[in-house]
Amino acid sequence: MANSPPLMSFSMVLANTEELQNRIMTLCNRIRDLEHALETLQKSVSTQPHPLLREDQLNIKIDLPPPANPSATTDSSSGRCSSLRVFHEGLDPMMSSKGDEALVDAFGMLEIGPHGETNYLGQTARSEHLLRALSKSDTLAPVPPPRLSxxxxxxxxxxxxxxxxxxxxxxxxxxxxxxxxxxxxxxxxxxxxxxxxxxxxxxxxxxxxxxxxxxxxxxxxxxxxxxxxxxxxxxxxxxxxxxxxxxxxxxxxxxxxxxxxxxxxxxxxxxxxxxxxxxxxxxxxxxxxxxxxxxxxxxxxxxxxxxxxxxxxxxxxxxxxxxxxxxxxxxxxxxxxxxxxxxxxxxxxxxxxxxxxxxxxxxxxxxxYPQDEVVGQDGQKEMSYLTWASQYSLLLHDVMGVSLHSKPYATILALDRRIRDFYVPPSLKTVFGAPAGVESSKLMSQLLCLIVKESSLLNLHRPYFTQALHDQPGDLDTHQYIPSVIATYRSAWRVIRSLALAWRDQGPSVARIGCAWSPALSAALILCVLVIRAPSSRMTTSALEELEVVSQLFQDAASSSRFAQSMSGAVMMLKRKAQTAIAGNSDMFSPEVCIVTPADLDSLSGRTHLVAHPLPHSTGFTELSAATTSESSPIHPTVAEDMRSFGVAEPSQFYVGDMDTPADVNTPAELPGTDYGPISDFADFPATFPALDATWQSFVEHLGF
Structure with a gap:
């Protein structure tokens, strides 16, 4: 091995990452049990905590680099215990703080081929790109046009x-x-x-x-x-x-x-x-x-x-x-x-x-900004779509910036408010289900405007939605990130319903726009994860109904839209997975039921993930992870109203103020047992259990590999 090329050595390590991850998880469980046993024993003999269970022993400090000789300082149970406990609980060893500054694990997917070819897809990447990266099939070379030399x-x-x-x-x-x-x-x-x-x-x-x-x-x-x-x-x-x-x-x-x-x-x-x-x-x-x-x-x-x-x-x-x-x-x-x-x-x-x-x-x-005002239906001048899109893109830069830096949860909710309150000209406001004869160009402008805003909201809240499902899937109502859970569900609902109505009114035009179909796939992913991870949630019944709607939509459109056709298989699979979970099938991730594993679902949601394509004789890929906590903060009245409708929490716990719901918010469909249902944000992220984080090499060294 000493004389092997660096790339070959790297590929050999990556080829065994899945097996290694399983071993790490087994050790994590074992060490956690030993910690609990030691804590119980210590309480029976002393009121003081055991020296090996002090907080400074259970956390890895950012200013302590791994030693050159792992056996010199990390052979003790406390050393290994702290490393593995932090990993098992989903905390990045370099971010041991449990305050607002802790990073949510959502850095996307890094794909490495057997010969070093590399591709990166970040946390907001469209779901079909992530699906393609996870698949084992080779990319087909484009067929050259026959007429051209x-x-x-x-x-x-x-x-x-x-x-x-x-x-x-x-x-x-x-x-x-x-x-x-x-x-x-x-x-x-x-x-x-x-x-x-x-x-x-x-x-x-x-x-x-x-x-x-x-x-x-x-x-x-x-x-x-x-x-x-x-x-x-x-x-x-x-x-x-x-x-x-x-x-x-x-x-x-x-x-x-x-x-x-x-x-x-x-x-x-x-x-x-x-x-x-x-x-x-x-x-x-x-x-x-x-x-x-x-x-x-x-x-x-x-x-x-x-x-x-x-x-x-x-x-x-x-x-x-x-x-x-x-x-x-x-x-x-x-x-x-x-x-x-x-x-x-x-x-x-x-x-x-x-x-x-x-x-x-x-x-x-x-x-x-471009000076290209347009005349609205009321005869008044208003900003054009290009001017609106230019100004909104500036806000989108702020949304993209929060994914790489730790931000207090209050910052996330403040961005949510900015997105929801961002001005939309009257001619671009979504009014689906209008009488026949609506101009195709106008409807498409409205649909794309909606999708852009909803995509922003979904990707903003998606990591916190993921974390809430990971932390306490059986009791989402009391989780500090419940506003993000509601906001993400609203996104999925609104995207699916808007696309369905647009397809009904202007099917031929909608069929040709891929960015209209991709969010619906992401919405289906969100709903599937919600059902699987939190089957007792108040939103589960309506989530299953929406999965039925979106799967039927993709089936209907598959014959005339290649975008819908290419994604319909994934949407149908997500619906079956959710139905199997509710039916109580404990083997819902078996190959017969679905080819996508729980880890794949996490990767499709944007969790930090490494895909290592092996050489022909080996297989395997690896994942990464982290966690976060935060405080509740003022939330937008639209989300507060949804929280009331689901009865998950009193909005006063999260939002203080007397504000009217914006008049341009579409009325959502009625949900079972509620007076109000979710609308309003694009989807792309599910929940997850911990996986390997950016300190992968350190873990390998500590385990003697």
């Missing part, structure tokens, strides 16, 4: 750059006739624009006059003034083909062709050498295309990298600054400002749904 496909997948006129001419030859190109542009910029188009698209005049006309007037690749416009145009075509309402199967080979053609142009004229607004817009569209076409959750990294490149280019050309300081022509300045905030929104949300830190920072930003 191999050199175009290879060039589009390469990060190498260099002018190649021959390939450029070949790419230019794939442009559709002008009449068809105009038709695709009309589909891309609908009237009225959707929330999606507002966050990435160009205005109609800019698209037609500055991009389409410029490309077609050139007549040949070598005559293009800015070849990046050609890349942008193919990106527009790819998205238009995905969103084309006349196509029953929008995930066509032709859309994939346009994506490869757009990438190939950027390979010929690299934006890394010659940055332009068109290049940044092209990368933004490529990332958006991957988001719209990635129904299997297999390609989020490429879109994230496209956005990352676009962000670097944007800073490189000063998009983060107010262009009017340089007396830039007003239309050009507005274009730059709009593009910066489009990029800011897209980069923030793709980072959020991958659980990764955003690159862009508002601290160093001097770019004014």
């Amino acid at each position: 191999p050199r175009i496909v290879e060039f589009s997948l390469s990060d190498l750059s260099g002018t190649n006129i021959d390939i450029g001419r070949e790419i230019y030859g794939y442009l559709p006739p002008l009449s068809e190109a105009i038709q695709l542009c009309e589909m891309y910029v609908p009237t009225p624009p959707t929330s999606f188009s507002r966050t990435i698209s160009l205005p109609r005049t800019e698209l037609i006059d500055d991009v389409l006309e410029t490309v077609y007037r050139a007549g040949a690749f070598e005559h293009l003034r800015d070849a990046h416009n050609l890349s942008l145009l193919f990106g527009v075509f790819a998205i238009a083909l995905i969103l084309d309402p006349t196509k029953k199967n929008p995930w066509s080979v032709r859309a994939r062709e346009c994506y490869h053609l757009a990438r190939a142009v950027l390979g010929i004229i690299s934006p890394l050498k010659k940055a332009s607004l068109a290049a940044i817009q092209a990368l933004l569209h490529l990332s958006s295309y991957l988001e719209l076409s990635d129904w299997e959750g297999t390609g989020p990294n490429q879109g994230w990298l496209h956005i990352g490149t676009a962000v670097r280019l944007a800073y490189g050309i000063g998009l983060h600054l107010n262009s009017k300081r340089w007396n830039v022509w007003d239309p050009e300045a507005k274009r730059r400002h709009r593009l910066f905030w489009q990029l800011f929104v897209q980069e923030t949300w793709i980072s959020f749904f991958l659980g990764r830190p955003p690159t862009m920072s508002v601290v160093l930003t001097d770019c004014p």
